[in-house]
Amino acid sequence: MKIGREDFEALIKGEKDITPYIELDPGAGSYSVFGVKTASNPNYLIKAIYEMYEANLNKKLAVKAVRKLFRSVGMGSSGLYNLLKKFGMDLKPAEFLMLVFKLQHQQGWGAPFELVEQSEKRIILRTKHTFEAEILKEWKMPVCGVHMGWIEGIMMAVTGKNWYCLERKCVANGDDCCEFVVDQVDPSWKFKAQAVVKGDSAITEFIEHKPVEGTIKLIDDPVVIMPRFVFTSMMNSLKKTMGEMPAGGVNYRAYMDMGRENVEHYKKMGITQPNTLSDMAFTFYSQMGWFHLVKSEWNEAKKEKTITLEHTVESEAFGNTGKNVCYCTAGLLAGIIEGSFGIKVQGREIKCRSKGDEYCVFIITNKSE
Template sequence: MKIGREDFEAFINGEKSITPYIETDLLAGSYSVFGVKTASNPNYLIKAIYEMYELNLNKKLAVKAVRNLFRSVGLGSVGLNNLLKKLGIDLKPSEFLMLVFKLQHQQGWGAPFELLEATDKRIILRTKQTFESQVMKDWNMQVCGIHQGWIEGVLMAVTGMNWFCLERTCHAKGDEFCEFVADQAESSWKFKAEAIVKGESAITEFIEHKPVEGTIKLIDDPVVIMPRFVFTSMMNSLKKTMGEMPAGGVNYRAYMDMGKENVEHYRKMGITKPHILADMAFTFYSQMGWFRIISMEWNEAKKEKTITLEHTVESEAFGNTGKNVCYCTAGLLAGIVEGSFGIKVQGREIRCRSKGDEHCVFAITNKPE
């Protein structure tokens, strides 16, 4: 079927629906709308996508991961935009967005949006409900990651700029509308790192892994994957040359410097508040698999910070040894606190999983000058 300018215009004006443009070939098992092969909306697929992400994330982060996935779907609309331009139809970004969702809605996918506000920098849309808000209603929260990502992708495709879409209210949470606010925003290192600290993104969203080329980047910074036994191997090698206590001290010192340098890097990227610098480092190392933070307590009278961690990288690598083993982690934590707050501290491991304690517990205290 040949689709021309008059077809799009009739559709945008509401004179025609997509019905005359649906072609089915039951023998070939194909179904196309407006000349593009498509399929109906399979609810079980939506549920499966959300649940796949939820398996390794919490629900809120799973919604964000879905958003990330559907941003790529939205980016695909660049083809439609080029076709329209070729036909001499020049739409504003908000008009194009509305057209995409109208086309999709009549196919059982996108929402029938109402445009509330449209400027160069901000577009606000709402709808009674989206299909994912119906399918994922039992999560009872803002669930419309598909539409958030889709909106971002479509706007990126037509403007060539970065857009960031939030869902203000959601039908799945019991609100009257699903309302989306899309802002044109710089997607800087700082922006992404802060989203991770706030729990709005997980580092997985920003890992760019090119296994065939042998590179991995985490928000534009090169990183490597290391096997955990590096820690036992390094410790044993140092022990052989200098004895156990000095080896622990060397590891402590080396990781303290690393923690400080890491914080310095965040500072260069524009993060300035001490507690955000510290939270950022703790969150990143935790999400990179070094440990899980159980609690952080501050004792004002003793001027002491107590950090309780689960599965530190060393206690997992060494297993049960009857001794404290987390010298690297102790140094890392102390370095993060020193670097963030600009003070001199001492980090000691006071309980350790490898010694038989439930968790590894670290005390960070001010070091007298």
């Protein structure tokens, strides 16, 4: 089916809708809009995508994962944008965004959108409801990852710049509408890393894994997946050479250096606030499977930090040994604190799951010069 400038102009003005441009051939199993083959997206499919992510993350991060997925869908709108330019239609980004959503929502993706505000660096959109807000009402939180991703992808496609979309209101959260605020932002790892610390993102969003090529990158740096038995193998090898306590000391110092260097890497992102640096390191190691942070307490009088962890790599790897085993983790925590706060510290493990304790507990104390 041919479509021209006059058709799009009529659609924008509301003089036409997409009904005449839909072709359905059940026998051939094809469904086309404007001559472009597409497919229906039943609600249960979208719900299944959300629940698949939620099973491994949580509801908030599942929305983020869906958002990332549909950002790529939004980027595909560049084809329509270029077609309109061929017709001599030079729409502003906000105008094009509204056209895309008019076309989508007339296919059942929610209520019509209203353009509330537009400027060079900010756009605010509102709708009575989106389809995902309707099908995920039981989540009782902002859920419109599909629309946030679309919006970001569309804006990136037509402007060549980075945009961040925040859902300020959501029907699934009990609000009277779904409202989206879209801001042009500078892409920076400082912005992304801080989102991970706040719980707004997970590091999985920033992992580039190419298993066939044998490469993994996190925040653009090469990383490796290291099995836990490496710790038992490394410790046992050192114990044979120098004895248990000296081997523990070597591991402690090596991982202390690693903790400090890790913080220096974050500083290169432009992050300088000590608490943010340490929180970032703890969050990243936790999300990479090294441990789970249960709590962190500070004793001002003693200048002493108590860090409680569960399933540390060493306690999980060694199992029940009847003694403390987390030399690497103790050094890592001490190095993170030293690097973040610019002080000399000493770390020691006072409780360990390998000794039968409920948690692995570490004391980090200021070390006199």
